[in-house]
Amino acid sequence: MHAAITGTGVFTPSETITNAELVASFNAYADRWNAENAAAIAAGTAEAKAHSSAEFIVAASGIEQRHVIDKAGVLDPARMFPSFAPRSDDEPSLMAEIGVKAAQQALEMAGVSASEVDAVLCAASNMERAYPAIAVEIQALLGTGGFAFDMNVACSSATFGIQTATDMIRAGSIRRALVINPEICSGHLEWRDRDCHFIFGDVATATLLEREDLAKGAHFRVRSTRLATQFSNNIRNNNGFLRRSHDQMEDRRDMQFMQNGRKVFKEVLPLVSAHIAAHMADEGLRADDLSRLWLHQANKAMNDYIGRKVLGREPGPGEQPNILQDYANTSSAGSMIAFAQHSSDLGQGDIGLICSFGAGYSVGSVIVERRV
Numbered sequence: 001m002h003a004a005i006t007g008t009g010v011f012t013p014s015e016t017i018t019n020a021e022l023v024a025s026f027n028a029y030a031d032r033w034n035a036e037n038a039a040a041i042a043a044g045t046a047e048a049k050a051h052s053s054a055e056f057i058v059a060a061s062g063i064e065q066r067h068v069i070d071k072a073g074v075l076d077p078a079r080m081f082p083s084f085a086p087r088s089d090d091e092p093s094l095m096a097e098i099g100v101k102a103a104q105q106a107l108e109m110a111g112v113s114a115s116e117v118d119a120v121l122c123a124a125s126n127m128e129r130a131y132p133a134i135a136v137e138i139q140a141l142l143g144t145g146g147f148a149f150d151m152n153v154a155c156s157s158a159t160f161g162i163q164t165a166t167d168m169i170r171a172g173s174i175r176r177a178l179v180i181n182p183e184i185c186s187g188h189l190e191w192r193d194r195d196c197h198f199i200f201g202d203v204a205t206a207t208l209l210e211r212e213d214l215a216k217g218a219h220f221r222v223r224s225t226r227l228a229t230q231f232s233n234n235i236r237n238n239n240g241f242l243r244r245s246h247d248q249m250e251d252r253r254d255m256q257f258m259q260n261g262r263k264v265f266k267e268v269l270p271l272v273s274a275h276i277a278a279h280m281a282d283e284g285l286r287a288d289d290l291s292r293l294w295l296h297q298a299n300k301a302m303n304d305y306i307g308r309k310v311l312g313r314e315p316g317p318g319e320q321p322n323i324l325q326d327y328a329n330t331s332s333a334g335s336m337i338a339f340a341q342h343s344s345d346l347g348q349g350d351i352g353l354i355c356s357f358g359a360g361y362s363v364g365s366v367i368v369e370r371r372v
């Protein structure tokens with residue numbers, strides 16, 4: 001029994017921030033901070049904040065803009081953080097709201113009604129609250145049956161969710177599952193940190209997986225999945241439910257996303273290249289058998305490197321689509337945006353590979369085959 005991806009959805013917030021807008025706001029913030037701390041800077045007890053640069057951002061990452069849910073809060077030099085209006089318990093939570101929008105697109109694409117779905121997995125880097133699970137709220141808002149649960153594997157949440165759903169479908173415990181990735185990265189990015197203030201954006205993606213014999217039209221058979229993790233502190237966020245027991249929490253930089261970007265680069269590239277090579281070898285696939293790579297969207301140079309390594313040559317136009325120039329890094333949703341937006345042209349029997357990687361470290365690869 002095979003599982004198949006029959007529907008995908010991408011909810012894209014309407015507001016965008018270009019690199020130029022982001023840098024203007026960061027530099028205004030830095031100037032204010034330097035003025036407020038002029039005495040300490042002059043005394044040598046504080047270091048002046050340097051300006052950011054749009055040229056650096058695009059050269060170092062390939063990112064040109066990002067979508068966010070609240071542009072005004074992020075760009076306000078006196079705030080530098082999104083402003084999300086508080087919601088009562090009777091209103092949908094923000095993650096559930098955007099997750100539902102992506103899920104509805106996936107259901108529509110597959111011609112499936114919500115009541116036919118047996119499981120909802122909300123798989124994302126952060127959860128808006130501890131419980132009840134966001135997935136259970138999405139289940140109620142959509143009107144799906146069965147059960148729902150949250151899972152978090154940072155940037156690999158989507159592929160880990162796809163393997164989980166695929167395994168349940170193959171085992172026969174469910175017929176259909178929605179894997180939903182609402183990634184509100186603006187809420188865990190430190191917009192006042194020049195080294196990383198440009199890297200994230202907001203989005204929600206959804207993937208509908210079905211038992212293949214139930215698919216109503218063209219779809220992607222999940223040929224196989226492979227997951228791996230290896231502990232690392234190089235991407236870390238210490239925020240969590242015990243945080244109130246820490247002193248001076250508001251001043252703690254480690255309560256937001258932190259990374260040692262250079263080390264991540266150096267350590268994750270070989271990990272991912274070896275992971276994909278082993279997965280393909282076990283599936284009896286050679287580079288020439290792959291029509292497309294949908295990679296995690298963090299850094300263009302990183303993706304170019306992985307593409308060359310996997311294919312053994314320079315990827316041709318469209319073979320390894322990037323969306324990070326428009327969305328920035330959207331954590332687990334990135335490879336799924338690339339898949340959703342750049343897959344419908346593939347023909348019968350074409351094979352492609354979705355691969356995510358990030359904090360943990362974690363790597364997840366999904367080999368799919370187009371069936372029309």
Ligand code: COA
Nearest residue numbers: 051052053056060061155194195261262264265298299358
């Ligand atoms: N504007 C201008 N200059 C900047 C800058 C900014 N916004 N941010 C950093 N710089 C400077 C640094 O100060 C440094 O200067 P120095 O050489 O004088 O010390 C120089 O640019 C290089 O900084 P570095 O942090 O080494 O840049 P980088 O080339 O490694 O690029 C990343 C940074 C984050 C884009 C890159 O490391 C990356 O993408 N890493 C992988 C990230 C990843 O996959 N993370 C997973 C998260 S889910």
